[in-house]
Amino acid sequence: MQLANDAAKSSGYVPGQPDMWAFVIFESFLFTGYFVVYMVCRTQSPELYLQSQAELSLRIGTFNTLVLLTSSWSVARCVQAAREGAFQSALKQAYLTMGFGFVFLVSKVSEWAQEIQKGFGFSTNEFFSFYYFLTAIHFLHLLIGFIVLGVVVYQLRSPARRSLELVETGATYWHTIDFLWVIIFSLLYVMR
Amino acid sequence: MNASFENRLLVVWLALCAVTIVSLIVGSLDGRVAHGTNAAITTSAIGIAVVKVRIIFREFMEVRHAPILLRRLTDAWVLVTATSLLGTYFAGLAFSMG
Numbered sequence: 001m002q003l004a005n006d007a008a009k010s011s012g013y014v015p016g017q018p019d020m021w022a023f024v025i026f027e028s029f030l031f032t033g034y035f036v037v038y039m040v041c042r043t044q045s046p047e048l049y050l051q052s053q054a055e056l057s058l059r060i061g062t063f064n065t066l067v068l069l070t071s072s073w074s075v076a077r078c079v080q081a082a083r084e085g086a087f088q089s090a091l092k093q094a095y096l097t098m099g100f101g102f103v104f105l106v107s108k109v110s111e112w113a114q115e116i117q118k119g120f121g122f123s124t125n126e127f128f129s130f131y132y133f134l135t136a137i138h139f140l141h142l143l144i145g146f147i148v149l150g151v152v153v154y155q156l157r158s159p160a161r162r163s164l165e166l167v168e169t170g171a172t173y174w175h176t177i178d179f180l181w182v183i184i185f186s187l188l189y190v191m192r
Numbered sequence: 193m194n195a196s197f198e199n200r201l202l203v204v205w206l207a208l209c210a211v212t213i214v215s216l217i218v219g220s221l222d223g224r225v226a227h228g229t230n231a232a233i234t235t236s237a238i239g240i241a242v243v244k245v246r247i248i249f250r251e252f253m254e255v256r257h258a259p260i261l262l263r264r265l266t267d268a269w270v271l272v273t274a275t276s277l278l279g280t281y282f283a284g285l286a287f288s289m290g
Contacts, residue, residue: 012257012259013254013257014258015253015254025265025269028273029269029272032272032273032276035276035277036276036277039280039281040280040284042281042284043280043281043285043288046229046284046288050229058220059216062212062213062215062216065215066209069205069208069209070205070209072205072248072252073201073204073205073252075252076201076251076252080194080197080198171253175248175252175253178248178252179244179245179249182241182244183241183242183245185215186237187277189219190215190218190219190233190237191233191234191237191238191281192222192228192231192233192234
C-alpha cells in the first residue's frame with residue numbers, strides 16, 4: 001500500500017482505470033455541448049430565462065452544491081484510506097459518500113416536487129425544459145454513481161478483493177458527478 | 193490516514209465550500225431581480241464554477257500527479273467550457289444591443 005501511495009505522489013500516475021478517464025473526458029465535452037446549447041437559447045430570450053430562474057431557490061441550489069462537494073471530499077478520503085490499507089476507514093468514507101449522495105437525491109426530488117406544485121413543469125417554457133433536462137440527466141449519473149459506489153463497497157468489504165484501482169475508478173466517476181453539478185449550478189441558479 | 197494529505201483534502205474542501213458561499217452572495221447581489229441581465233454576476237458565477245472544477249480535478253481527482261496528457265486534457269476542457277459559455281453570453285449581449 002505504501003508503494004501505491006508513493007506511486008500516487010510521483011509524477012505520471014493515473015488514479016483508476018484509464019478507460020474511466022476516457023469516459024469522463026467524453027462525458028465532460030458532451031455536457032459542454034448541452035451547456036452551450038442552453039446558453040445560445042438563453043441569449044435568444046433572456047427575460048424569459050431570468051423570470052423563470054427567479055422561481056428557483058438559490059439557497060437550495062447552494063445546499064445541493066455543498067452536499068455534493070462534501071461527498072467528493074469523503075470519497076477522496078476513502079481512496080486515501082484504502083491506499084494506506086485502512087480498509088475500515090475507507091469503508092466508512094464510502095458509506096458517508098453514499099449518505100451525502102442520498103441527501104442530494106432527496107433534496108433534488110423535493111425541489112422538483114416543489115417546482116411542479118408551483119405549476120412549473122417540463123413543458124412550461126424553454127428554461128424549465130432545460131432545467132428538468134440538465135438536472136434529470138445529472139440525476140441519472142448520480143443513480144449510476146450509487147451502483148459504482150456499491151462496487152467500491154463490495155471491493156472494500158472482503159480482504160480477497162480490495163482492488164485499489166477499482167476504488168480509484170469509482171471515486172473518479174463520483175467526482176465527475178460533483179464537478180458537472182458545479183457548472184449546472186452556476187448556469188441554472190446563479191448567472192444573470 | 194496520512195496527516196498531511198488529510199489536511200490538504202480538508203483545506204481543499206473548505207476552500208470549495210467558501211467559494212460556493214461566495215457564489216450564493218454573488219447570486220443575491222441584485223436581490224434576485226427577475227429582469228436584470230447582469231454581466232458581472234454571470235462572469236463571476238461562471239468564473240467561480242470553472243475554478244472550482246479545476247480544483248476538483250487537480251486535488252480531489254489527483255490530476256496534479258497525472259501524466260501531462262491528462263493534465264492538459266482536463267485544463268483544455270475547463271478552458272473550452274469557460275470560453276464557450278462566456279463567449280456565447282457576451283456575443284448574445286452584443287447582438288441584443290447592436
